[in-house]
Amino acid sequence: MSRFFFLPKVLFYGLSFLNIYLFLHDFSWVQVLVPLITLVFLFLFRKSSVLYQETIRNDGEIFLSPVHGVVESIRYSVHSMEEDLIFHEVKISLNLWQEKGFYLPTAGEISAFKQESLTNKNVGYSVLTLTSKNGNSFILKFFNSLGRLPPVLWVKSGDRGRGGACFGYYPFGGTVIIYLPAKSDILIFEKEKIFPGQSVIAAIKN
DSSP states (O other), X not given: OTTTBOOOHHHHHHHHHHHHHHHTSOOOHHHHHHHHHHHHHHHHTBOOOOOOOTTOOXXXXXXXXXXXXXXXXXXXXXXXXXXXXXXEEEEEEEOTTSOOEEEOSSSEEEEEXXXXXXXXXXXXXXXXXXXXXXXOEEEEEEEOBTTTBOOEEOOOTTOEEOTTOEEEEOSSOEEEEEEEETTEEEOOOXXXXXXXXXXXXXXXXX
């Protein structure tokens, strides 16, 4: 089941048993409504196959999109709250209907992971720092869905993974902010639709 859907197991099995129970009993409007609700949940929590571009080569490193989404904004030479360095910032939004998985944009190690909250705005977010094989550091900031629902992340500090590996998902869409090294060449534009493992966000020079 986890190969095809992000749907939590408790919800998946609960809906399955409910559908079987209703099927074995007298026909009613509930027998129509529950299967429709089940199909909606399966669609919302679907998992796509990601074809990671292993063949891309350049004189540095390629950073691919970690999510399905739309580029909301691009800012150059900004500071991150996590590190006192200059970065390029890319903001990506995922709506309710898009596939919600997170996929590693390049092979590397999770060098830091933490969850924060902005109490004055009642908004939380998770911050992940990925260090690639070439020693480049990327910061990915995942804001909570609807301001309160945190993303589901299956990683911790010290974990390593190959490019394109799935490491979590958004329950109901959300916002991702990526901080790229200042030596990066941004290769996307605002309002562009991007796809994990395929859309090249940036090329990082050696």
